[in-house]
Amino acid sequence: MQNQPHFSSEHFYSGRFAVAPMLDWTTRHCRYFHRQFTKHTLLYTEMVTAPAIIHAKYDHLDFDLAENPVALQLGGSDPAQLKHCAELAEQRGYTEINLNVGCPSDRVQNGMFGACLMAKADLVAECVSAMQSAVKIPVTVKTRIGIDDLDSYDFLCDFIEKVSATGCQDFIVHARKAWLSGLSPKENREIPPLDYQRVYQLKRDFPHLWISINGGIKTVEEITAHLQHVDGVMVGREAYQNPSLLGQIDQALFDKTAPIITAVEAVNNMLPYIEQQLSQGVYLNHIVRHMLGAFQQCKGARQWRRHLSENAHKPGAGIEVVETALGFIEL
Numbered sequence: 001m002q003n004q005p006h007f008s009s010e011h012f013y014s015g016r017f018a019v020a021p022m023l024d025w026t027t028r029h030c031r032y033f034h035r036q037f038t039k040h041t042l043l044y045t046e047m048v049t050a051p052a053i054i055h056a057k058y059d060h061l062d063f064d065l066a067e068n069p070v071a072l073q074l075g076g077s078d079p080a081q082l083k084h085c086a087e088l089a090e091q092r093g094y095t096e097i098n099l100n101v102g103c104p105s106d107r108v109q110n111g112m113f114g115a116c117l118m119a120k121a122d123l124v125a126e127c128v129s130a131m132q133s134a135v136k137i138p139v140t141v142k143t144r145i146g147i148d149d150l151d152s153y154d155f156l157c158d159f160i161e162k163v164s165a166t167g168c169q170d171f172i173v174h175a176r177k178a179w180l181s182g183l184s185p186k187e188n189r190e191i192p193p194l195d196y197q198r199v200y201q202l203k204r205d206f207p208h209l210w211i212s213i214n215g216g217i218k219t220v221e222e223i224t225a226h227l228q229h230v231d232g233v234m235v236g237r238e239a240y241q242n243p244s245l246l247g248q249i250d251q252a253l254f255d256k257t258a259p260i261i262t263a264v265e266a267v268n269n270m271l272p273y274i275e276q277q278l279s280q281g282v283y284l285n286h287i288v289r290h291m292l293g294a295f296q297q298c299k300g301a302r303q304w305r306r307h308l309s310e311n312a313h314k315p316g317a318g319i320e321v322v323e324t325a326l327g328f329i330e331l
């Protein structure tokens, strides 16, 4: 589906496909690994709350520019705090700022951020306006199709209309509602049914907006089918658990001449980075725990996982653990 690019052409293309923000999963090491598979995919950070950045015990915004394009996902509902964090993120070189209006965890509701903000469209609009006033990079919103009993299509349209009136043109919509009480975050990713048609309808009714779809998408074929109806696709769990999917994306979606990147290539390309991180005192396990799913379709995948799981956490574990694990893979 063609849409007028409203950002730089780089963002326009990146926005066609993204790896979702996932707490504890899409860390900087994970993103560096994913970047070895795909140049063009937009990678999201885990959600970082505005208060955590402001009262930082450590540098939450630290990342390697080689991970770009990266969108920083912020959690919060205080316009001044979010504005300040957006400014910092732009200075640090992030490609995009995204506001989390989709995460249903209790912790998040108490702090007034995440999915509960769907019921407060005016406040979300205020937050987005504040961030936009401070930065030139795009400010985008990730949301659900509804929360609790606020799940009509009219409710969703009203939310999108109010927030887009600020000038926000880019929405990523997880195609299921969230129950704010009674379901765990994990259950909220599985139990409420997916409704892709609702997201397609949103694109038809707001043709000037950049609408990306998210939820339960697993294959290149599914991704290209969704792109007939919406502007972008975001994949979460499948990209993490089976990162080889990402090796096909550049060729399938961005550049027919781009090579397909295999997991062996991606792992080999990680080795210099791993050595550099180890030399700075990072534990091997903090990096390789994101690489366990690399070889899902290969013989030796189980030994790969087992060797890493049993050895990468040991004191002094080094690059040889990865090299030995790689030796189990039969191509």
Ligand SMILES: Cc1cc2nc3c(=O)[nH]c(=O)nc-3n(C[C@H](O)[C@H](O)[C@H](O)COP(=O)(O)O)c2cc1C
Pocket (backbone or CB within 6 Å): 020, 021, 022, 023, 024, 025, 046, 047, 073, 100, 101, 102, 103, 142, 174, 189, 214, 215, 216, 217, 234, 235, 236, 237, 238
């Ligand atoms: C472990 C995990 C952590 C997540 N953390 C976040 C988060 O920090 N912010 C967010 O907006 N969504 C978060 N999500 C939701 C994903 O971004 C995505 O919307 C959801 O998994 C549905 O996409 P999928 O079916 O492709 O996985 C998380 C999902 C998982 C599995």
